Amino acid sequence: MFQEGRMSRFRKFHSFRLLFSGLLILFFIVSFAGCGKDQGKAPAGGEKKETAAGAIRIGVAGSHSGDLASYGLPTVKAAELVVKGINAKGGILGRKVELLVEDDACKPEMAANIAAKLVSSKVDAVIGHICSGATKAAIGIYKDAGIIAISPSATHPELTQSGQYPNFFRTIAPDDAQARLQVDFAINSLKARRIAVLHDKGDYGKGLAEYARKFIESSNAAQVVLFEGVTPGAVDYSAVVQKIKGSDADAVIYGGYHPEASSIVMQMRKKNMKTWFISDDGVKDITFIKVAGSYAEGVYATGPRDTSSNPLAIAANEAHKKAYGSDPGAFYLNAYAATQALLNAIEKAGSTDSEKIKQTLRSQDVDTPLGKIRFDERGDALGVGFAMYQVKNGAYVEVK
Known part of the structure; x- marks a missing residue:
């Protein structure tokens, strides 16, 4: 009985081992096939999708x-x-x-x-x-x-x-070249001697304005009568327009983009101010003209060479x-x-x-x-x- 029981247990163990080995082999076959089938698919969760090979x-x-x-x-x-x-x-x-x-x-x-x-x-x-x-x-x-x-x-x-x-x-070209052109034009072509310099406080506008101020002050031909930053997106710029008028400026050099420039120019012209307005490639855009309308006439702006x-x-x-x-x-x-x-x-x-x-x-x-x-x-x-x-x-x- 003992020997027979032991043989029975051995046969059961051997059968279990064979079953386990078979299942293990089947698992690897399925896993390998699955990997090959899924190659090139985009991962889940919104990650980057793979595009045309080698693009x-x-x-x-x-x-x-x-x-x-x-x-x-x-x-x-x-x-x-x-x-x-x-x-x-x-x-x-x-x-x-x-x-x-x-x-x-x-x-x-x-x-x-x-x-x-x-x-x-x-x-x-x-x-x-x-x-x-x-x-x-x-x-x-x-x-x-x-x-x-x-x-x-x-x-x-x-x-x-x-x-x-x-x-x-x-x-x-960089803004120092642009500011140099603006200042030289204001002084030599427009004969401006009192210049107000405005900017929108941003990296671009303020940086350009600071170069303009530097070039005016080193010219010995003109002076900066106002250096002022304006708040982008403001509805009313009448306060800075009044400062320009009070400074008796011949010209304004503005560093910034068209939304603020168009508002400032419109308010200046509505006050019958004839002060020259000179700006940059952030204003030399058809959108500035569309927004400012007839008040845009006569405005100067630097931009890439034609x-x-x-x-x-x-x-x-x-x-x-x-x-x-x-x-x-x-x-x-x-x-x-x-x-x-x-x-x-x-x-x-x-x-x-x-x-x-x-x-x-x-x-x-x-x-x-x-x-x-x-x-x-x-x-x-x-x-x-x-x-x-x-x-x-x-x-x-x-x-x-």
């Missing part, structure tokens, strides 16, 4: 909503048109180019979040941001991630001149009209050039490695709507600059 991913970040959307949306359209043309020819390095468009509304806190989002989306480079404050908030994040950013419009000098952001490039006679600029503008049924907006050609320069650098470098792209941007010329450009060691585009414009008959016209 070169370019972020396009800027103001695409709100009062300053007219500055950012032309960049999206420029990037779309350049990429569409490149993809139609087979892409770059045998890979298609994909755009990831993100809206920061020109707000620094949103720009930082957008930068983190684009980094997590594993973009290879970024076109943007648009406003200087937003750009400053974002490019440190890109630098830490080893990602290059090229802006068509962020003009604060520190972005390139500080040396803190070797990953940053731009296709527009390259509309360049055959590549003509082609780029025509492409916009054909695709979108309208004339392009602010910084469109600068954004077109930025996208061309970036993708040309990737192609010439034969890589999306940021160090190789940087070296190529600094050493290789590229033909763009702005002319033939490349970038200096700081990241500024060689050969670009500003011109003075004036509103005449409802449109900005270059002052020769």
Whole structure:
């Protein structure tokens, strides 16, 4: 009995071991098959979806909503048109180019979040941001991630001149050049001797205004009779308008964007003030003219040099009209050039490695709507600059 019981227990144990081994083998087979079946699927929970295999991913970040959307949306359209043309020819390095468009509304806190989002989306480079404050908030994040950013419009000098952001490039000249042109024009062309300098307290507007004040004070030909910051988004600017009037200023130089500029100009003209108003590329936008209406007449603003006679600029503008049924907006050609320069650098470098792209941007010329450009060691585009414009008959016209 004992021997028989022991044999029975042995047979049961052996059967159990065989069953367990079979189940274990089946588990591994199912698991392996499941892994193969799920390869390439996007993870759950809203994480980044995998796109076309091997696509070169370019972020396009800027103001695409709100009062300053007219500055950012032309960049999206420029990037779309350049990429569409490149993809139609087979892409770059045998890979298609994909755009990831993100809206920061020109707000620094949103720009930082957008930068983190684009980094997590594993973009290879970024076109943007648009406003200087937003750009400053974002490019440190890109630098830490080893990602290059090229802006068509962020003009604060520190972005390139500080040396803190070797990953940053731009296709527009910096604000010290813009402020110099404004001051020289006010003093030498308009013969202004008493100048009020206003700004919107932001990185861009205040930075430009401080340069303007510096250049006026060192000119020995004019004086700053008022230096004042205004609150963006305010309904009434009558207090600062009254200060301008009380200062007996010949001219106002304003650093900032079109919403505040249009309100200030309208209130000045309604008080019959003939004071010259000179502003920047943040105001040289059709939206300023639409909002200020007839009060915009005679206003001066600096902006990128007119390259509309360049055959590549003509082609780029025509492409916009054909695709979108309208004339392009602010910084469109600068954004077109930025996208061309970036993708040309990737192609010439034969890589999306940021160090190789940087070296190529600094050493290789590229033909763009702005002319033939490349970038200096700081990241500024060689050969670009500003011109003075004036509103005449409802449109900005270059002052020769």
